Amino acid sequence: MNPIRRRRLLWVAALVVAASLAASLVAMALQRNVAYLYTPSEVLRGEAGEQARFRLGGMVAAGSFERTPGSLEARFKVTDGDALMPVTYTGILPDLFREKQAVIATGRMENGRFVAEEVLAKHDETYMPKEVADKMGVAHTKHDVDAAKAAPAMQQ
Known part of the structure; x- marks a missing residue:
């Protein structure tokens, strides 16, 4: 093989290896920062994983909010209509x-x-994040609840 062709082949191989390494590093960094949305029912079924970082979406259960006196610690429960998940x-x-x-x-x-x-809360009385609205709609369908009366915010 000609020395010039050999040198070009080595450069192309080095470029492919470098591009593969860069793509792998970017993919690992993105995966580490991704936070999927789960409802309390999905978390209790084990779909979220034990140590994974994720987003929990739903409604704050009535009568569940407690604040520790003299601190910023708050405890409440999030529900999707099927299950309650305690949150700190x-x-x-x-x-x-x-x-x-x-x-x-x-x-x-x-x-x-x-x-x-x-913790993110809705910004007005008619807004509900689309992912939460979709998953709450599934819970309403499952329990045969009239979604228009149960959650007018889901009609957007």
Whole structure:
């Protein structure tokens, strides 16, 4: 083989190896930062994984909110109509955080409780995140609930 062709072949091979390595590193970085949305029922069925970071979406259950006096620790339960998931959050909750309102919390499971790192509440009384609305709609269908009366926000 001609020395010039050999050198070109080595450069092309090195370029392919470098591109493969870069693509692998980008894919690993993106996968580590992806947080999937699950409902309490899906989490209790084990679909979210034990140590994985994910988003928990649903409604804050009525009568479930508690705040530890003198601290920023809050405890509440998130429901999708089928199951309740206890949540612990340390920090300042959004102004629109209330019971019977849509919420998405990002965090992980620890000892059977969801420990949230971030809590997002809906921004007005008619908004519900599309992913949560879709999954709540499935729960309403399963339980034969009239979605128009149960959650007017899902009609968007």
